[in-house]
Amino acid sequence: MTVRLEICLDSEDPVRLASFWAAALGYQVSPSWDGARYLALLPPGPGFPKLYLQRVSEPKATKNRIHFDLWTGRLGPEVERLVALGARRLGEVVEGSRGNRWQVMADPEGNEFCVVEELPAS
Numbered sequence: 133m134t135v136r137l138e139i140c141l142d143s144e145d146p147v148r149l150a151s152f153w154a155a156a157l158g159y160q161v162s163p164s165w166d167g168a169r170y171l172a173l174l175p176p177g178p179g180f181p182k183l184y185l186q187r188v189s190e191p192k193a194t195k196n197r198i199h200f201d202l203w204t205g206r207l208g209p210e211v212e213r214l215v216a217l218g219a220r221r222l223g224e225v226v227e228g229s230r231g232n233r234w235q236v237m238a239d240p241e242g243n244e245f246c247v248v249e250e251l252p253a254s
Contacts, residue, residue, distance in 0.1 A: 137181040142192070143241055146171040146185035152218050152240050153183060156202070192242045200245040201234075207249035211235050214247065 143149045150161045150171050159180075162172035173183040204210040211221065218240040225235050234248040 138184060139181050140170075140184040140186050141243060142188045143185045144188065144191060145241070146187050149185050149239065149241055153185070155217050156214055156219070156239075157183070159183060196244045199243070202245060202247050203250045204247060205250055207233055207235060207247060210247050211237070219245075 141149070141153075146165075150173060153159065154161050154173050157173070158176045159173040160176075162174055165171045169187050171185045171187075173185070175182060202210070202214075207225065214237060215221065219237045222236040222238055222244065225233050227233055230251070232249055232251050234246045236244060236246050238244055
């Protein structure tokens with residue numbers, strides 16, 4: 133049996149959050165959204181999961197139990213790009229024990245995610 137991964141993120145304002153995540157991930161907002169409960173973000177190609185934004189009435193209240201890690205070759209410029217899109221930094225850059233670094237961030241509705249600097253292949 134083949135399993136397909138699709139991710140659903142709760143949101144008070146799916147349209148606003150879709151703008152952020154589409155730009156952050158290089159996804160496209162589905163043109164078929166009719167203002168209903170779910171708004172789909174379509175991946176840039178096969179092998180990437182779809183991301184759904186589900187409209188909910190309650191605001192985010194606590195830390196996420198699951199989060200996205202966005203991997204990049206250059207931490208600083210990617211963090212700055214995401215800040216310009218509406219994200220905010222949470223704390224300082226974390227230095228990992230294997231030499232890698234990451235920045236914990238929050239999207240415009242406060243959902244935490246990390247930007248991780250990918251180490252060069254050795």
